[in-house]
Amino acid sequence: MAKAKSDPACGCPVAAFQKMISGKYKLRIVWDLKDGPRRYSEIRTGLLRGAGGSAEIAPRVLSRELKALAEAGLLDRKDFGVVPPKVEYRLTRKGKSFVPVIAAIRNWGMRHLAPVEMSDGMAAE
Amino acid sequence: MAKAKSDPACGCPVAAFQKMISGKYKLRIVWDLKDGPRRYSEIRTGLLRGAGGSAEIAPRVLSRELKALAEAGLLDRKDFGVVPPKVEYRLTRKGKSFVPVIAAIRNWGMRHLAPVEMSDGMAAE
DNA sequence: CAGCATCCTGCGTGATACTG
DNA sequence: CAGTATCACGCAGGATGCTG
Numbered sequence: 683m684a685k686a687k688s689d690p691a692c693g694c695p696v697a698a699f700q701k702m703i704s705g706k707y708k709l710r711i712v713w714d715l716k717d718g719p720r721r722y723s724e725i726r727t728g729l730l731r732g733a734g735g736s737a738e739i740a741p742r743v744l745s746r747e748l749k750a751l752a753e754a755g756l757l758d759r760k761d762f763g764v765v766p767p768k769v770e771y772r773l774t775r776k777g778k779s780f781v782p783v784i785a786a787i788r789n790w791g792m793r794h795l796a797p798v799e800m801s802d803g804m805a806a807e
Numbered sequence: 808m809a810k811a812k813s814d815p816a817c818g819c820p821v822a823a824f825q826k827m828i829s830g831k832y833k834l835r836i837v838w839d840l841k842d843g844p845r846r847y848s849e850i851r852t853g854l855l856r857g858a859g860g861s862a863e864i865a866p867r868v869l870s871r872e873l874k875a876l877a878e879a880g881l882l883d884r885k886d887f888g889v890v891p892p893k894v895e896y897r898l899t900r901k902g903k904s905f906v907p908v909i910a911a912i913r914n915w916g917m918r919h920l921a922p923v924e925m926s927d928g929m930a931a932e
Numbered sequence: 933c934a935g936c937a938t939c940c941t942g943c944g945t946g947a948t949a950c951t952g
Numbered sequence: 953c954a955g956t957a958t959c960a961c962g963c964a965g966g967a968t969g970c971t972g
Contacts, residue, residue: 698916699915761934764967848953866955870955
């Protein structure tokens with residue numbers, strides 16, 4: 683891989699999509715944010731539901747995904763610039779438009795590959 | 808990493824989905840197969856559309872993805888067992904049920920992250 | 933609290949060669 | 953034609969420790 687010279691989207695939306703959501707948490711972050719803005723730690727904590735018992739998420743990783751999503755234009759970073767740091771992330775319009783797609787994915791996933799005992803955030807809709 | 812002890816689906820359909828389609832070509836393979844069965848080389852060739860100029864796809868990679876998809880129950884491998892080898896891959900019912908999801912993804916992708924000059928297989932829906 | 937800096941590791945992926 | 957075998961590499965992602 684890593685040819686990364688000329689495949690902004692490869693001419694294929696699917697490939698572009700894959701790139702955009704590459705990373706274990708991206709989809710779930712967006713999904714978590716669909717209910718409203720959240721703070722860094724809230725996202726982090728939320729991601730642990732269903733993490734399978736692994737340790738905590740490395741801040742480096744979460745940070746990276748958040749940044750990538752922001753640069754992809756899916757979400758917006760709001761830094762309050764206060765002393766005890768406070769940062770909120772919220773979906774942009776583009777991000778919101780993406781939620782239904784995730785919903786479709788979740789929907790399919792629950793029907794077809796789910797051992798899935800509903801312990802997830804599925805009470806949402 | 809490599810916790811891999813108990814996360815068949817992490818309890819999260821989205822995570823399971825990500826696992827299932829992890830791999831650069833999986834989604835596109837399924838998409839390509841939506842029109843009917845295809846042979847190994849056809850898939851390989853088809854995948855090159857939009858490959859961005861990289862060399863050909865390593866057979867090892869394609870092979871692996873195909874196998875994974877088969878084990879995931881999305882597609883079916885049909886070996887004709889003839890002298891000049893001939894193998895066809897076709898979507899299973901489950902695989903077909905997944906096509907609309909990809910369609911949703913493509914649809915969103917074309918609207919939101921597409922440099923996308925319609926050179927793809929978009930005539931589909 | 934919200935990160936960034938550093939080290940380390942496994943796996944996905946590419947390239948090439950070989951086989952039934 | 954449809955793969956498997958082998959070598960090599962980069963990057964995602966985990967674990968710690970530190971900072972503003």
